[in-house]
Amino acid sequence: MPRVIKHPDVRRAELLDRAFVLFLRRGFDNVSLNDLIADAGVSKGAFYHWFPSKDALIAALADRSARDQFAAVEAVVAECRGDALDRLNALLQTGFDVKMAAGTPEQLAAMVSLLRPENAHLYTRIVALGEDLSRPLLTRLISEGVTEGTFDTFDPEGVADVIHGLAARISSNLVQVVDAVDEPAREHAIEVLTTRFRLHGLIIDRVLGLPDGSVTTLSREQVETMVAALPRNY
Structure with missing residues (x-):
């Protein structure tokens, strides 16, 4: 089966959606960066390409919601x-x-x-x-x-x-x-x-x-x- 290549904006939005659900389920302080990476099902390198830190991800979530x-x-x-x-x-x-x-x-x-x-x-x-x-x-x-x-x-x-x-x-x-x-x-x-x-x-x-x-x-x-x-x- 050929690999599905998603548009970067689509992939980024998906990562934000999954992170948002995880934060709401467990609470911000109870979710580590490794938890986020594991839940997203991507490599660390791929995740860090979008969000180099937990705070960077939070900033992106807040910006999108606002x-x-x-x-x-x-x-x-x-x-x-x-x-x-x-x-x-x-x-x-x-x-x-x-x-x-x-x-x-x-x-x-x-x-x-x-x-x-x-x-x-x-x-x-x-x-x-x-x-x-x-x-x-x-x-x-x-x-x-x-x-x-x-x-x-x-x-x-x-x-x-x-x-x-x-x-x-x-x-x-x-x-x-x-x-x-x-x-x-x-x-x-x-x-x-x-x-x-x-x-x-x-x-x-x-x-x-x-x-x-x-x-x-x-x-x-x-x-x-x-x-x-x-x-x-x-």
Whole structure:
């Protein structure tokens, strides 16, 4: 049988996919470079050609994930024909829509597994790269809102950082829902998560000089839809 020669980009993507699954299954700190090479089924030389170190592989994984997420956000904002508030709400809603549209159990389990302490190294890289990619877009959107009179703030980039910080903080609340030991605890965690989304929306409203309730946040029904799709065991 003739040897199958894959395009370098395809081969690199396959190695990243396998590494990502292995990290999620065992945790970043419990996977060595030799584990990654053995799982990939390639020689050390071939693996090192793509990723000379574990950190290099993590950087590649984080970059790919962050760029995929940003592409979805950028497309939604570009298609929105409303004012700056409409565009901001479209941007903030995209995360939910993208996750649910691609919400296979494996993908959703991966999303929550990234929030585990043992995967903090990878999650932190993804968040940082995502913020670096989206900060200019979010800052520009807020600046346009100030110019058109929709928003009132003296520091658009600072507001963008506030929004990123609030989004990152939600991760611990999501883990609390998944970790709930029984239905009453789960219901309480869902209520806390819903309330936290509402609080963050009000914070953004006020820092942008908007009436309370202007920034759209996830409803209780949307939160329940999101967490219902998450596997209990991952």
